[in-house]
Amino acid sequence: MxxxxxxxxxxxxxxxxxxxxxxxxxxxxxxxxxxxxxxxxxxxxxxxxxxxxxxxxxxxxxxxxxxxxxxxxxxxxxxxxxxxxxxxxxxxxxxxxxxxxxxxxxxxxxxxxxxxxxxxxxxxxxxxxxxxxxxxxxxxxxxARPDPLAASEADLLCHLDHHHPQTVERLCRLVPARQLQGVRRVRPVRLDRHGLVLRLELPAGDRDVRLRFRTPLRHPDHLGFEIEALLQEAHGCRSRRAR
Known part of the structure; x- marks a missing residue:
């Protein structure tokens, strides 16, 4: 999981x-x-x-x-x-x-x-x-060594936010339904070697949730595999909810 x-x-x-x-x-x-x-x-x-x-x-x-x-x-x-x-x-x-x-x-x-x-x-x-x-x-x-995504994080988050809203929507299936109650909008707000952070915007205040990768990234090239794993898990969540 x-x-x-x-x-x-x-x-x-x-x-x-x-x-x-x-x-x-x-x-x-x-x-x-x-x-x-x-x-x-x-x-x-x-x-x-x-x-x-x-x-x-x-x-x-x-x-x-x-x-x-x-x-x-x-x-x-x-x-x-x-x-x-x-x-x-x-x-x-x-x-x-x-x-x-x-x-x-x-x-x-x-x-x-x-x-x-x-x-x-x-x-x-x-x-x-x-x-x-x-x-x-x-x-x-x-x-200390900087996070492997530090130099590219801003571009990656903006690309995800602007061009792939459907991906963000799919990832929201990983968030328990009770935490999504009253949420008006969801935006990616942070990306690092440990995972992706989504901001759940509420009428009064916000809530951040982290979707953790299976293992911390060692190289930026590994990001695609970890995002795909999150999406596969999100698909599984939809299937279970549909039963």
Whole structure:
């Protein structure tokens, strides 16, 4: 049987799980803010996490931040990342992450530098999901590997939502009928190695349910097989209900 569970209050049950979630958020983050004393810069899409777990940021050329770092090559800094659902749901915020440490420029900067680079040496990190905050050990963050679907999740969810509503409808057969009472609309809201999360939209409030894969994905190429397994199980549910 395909496992069905109400989406837990927080997926960050341990610091290792939280580290993976935070690394995954950074892979596809569109909303990323870098703060140093007195200065704030939006750097979404200008960042990457190095193999040793340091956050590398391309600084906006001729910005206040870059000008600040021409005079002070090392400074305390905070990075805030927001995980937003790519599908049009009422509450799009799925989680928030905060990283603090020392921001160090990779080379001496001059006023005319184009796209200078700085690196955040991580001191502390934390992940907040559904009001629950988990502290992430810097070493755990450094060794964590992002979810295999992190880079493609947004495109996959939007494609499923926009072009395959009948597939979502079929998957709803896996949800107990009592949980579907009063539901006005169902949308896919999250996809990771563990499964697909559907959001059941109610007149007052929403409910998330996770359709779990048989085994956690190790590679994006395995996604099709797991989705097909969910659909086969959904077909079985329809057959049993029709009896």
């Amino acid at each position: 395909i496992a069905l569970s109400k989406f837990p209050t927080s997926t960050a049950d341990s610091t290792d799980d939280a580290a993976v979630r935070l690394r995954s958020m950074l892979v596809a983050a569109d909303s990323l803010t870098l703060r140093v004393p007195g200065i704030e810069a939006y750097v979404g899409g200008r960042h990457a996490v190095t193999g040793d777990g340091r956050l590398r940021v391309e600084l906006p050329a001729r910005s206040h931040l870059t000008e600040h770092l021409t005079h002070q090559r090392e400074t305390v800094a905070m990075v805030e990342v927001t995980d937003l659902a790519p599908t049009p749901v009422r509450d799009r915020v799925r989680g928030r992450g905060t990283l603090t440490g020392w921001l160090v420029t990779e080379a001496e900067l001059t006023a005319g530098d184009q796209e200078p680079v700085a690196v955040l040496d991580l001191a502390t990190a934390e992940l907040t999901v559904d009001g629950r905050t988990t502290h992430v050990d810097p070493d755990a963050f450094a060794t």
